Amino acid sequence: MKAFRLDELEAERVANQGAYLQFLRERNMSVGLYALDAGELDPQLPHNQDEVYFVVSGRASITVGTETTEAARGSVIYVPAGVPHKFHHITEDLRVMVVFSPPEG
Numbered sequence: 001m002k003a004f005r006l007d008e009l010e011a012e013r014v015a016n017q018g019a020y021l022q023f024l025r026e027r028n029m030s031v032g033l034y035a036l037d038a039g040e041l042d043p044q045l046p047h048n049q050d051e052v053y054f055v056v057s058g059r060a061s062i063t064v065g066t067e068t069t070e071a072a073r074g075s076v077i078y079v080p081a082g083v084p085h086k087f088h089h090i091t092e093d094l095r096v097m098v099v100f101s102p103p104e105g
Helices: 006-015
Strands: 020-025 030-036 050-064 067-072 076-079 085-101
Touching (some): 006 020, 006 030, 030 050, 067 085
Antiparallel strands (some): 020 030, 050 067, 050 076, 050 085
């Protein structure tokens, strides 16, 4: 079994000075923690993998393709491979668990 604590993952992400920390990589998927602070711009480009976002904390809007929705704690958002997407109007520091399938390159 592999088990993780969000507070420890967040501390590791901060120590590595990055917005994204991949903490699990398996044959068919990878999982990471993505962080954007309030007012920050999301620099993402479309990915070659399907993604699922689970919002752990924070508040923002997200646009996937031409659709926009609010994202807040507990939101789950699916993003198909190759589709442009961005978090925006980040009003509370955002912490998002990201599942890529297949694993992120």
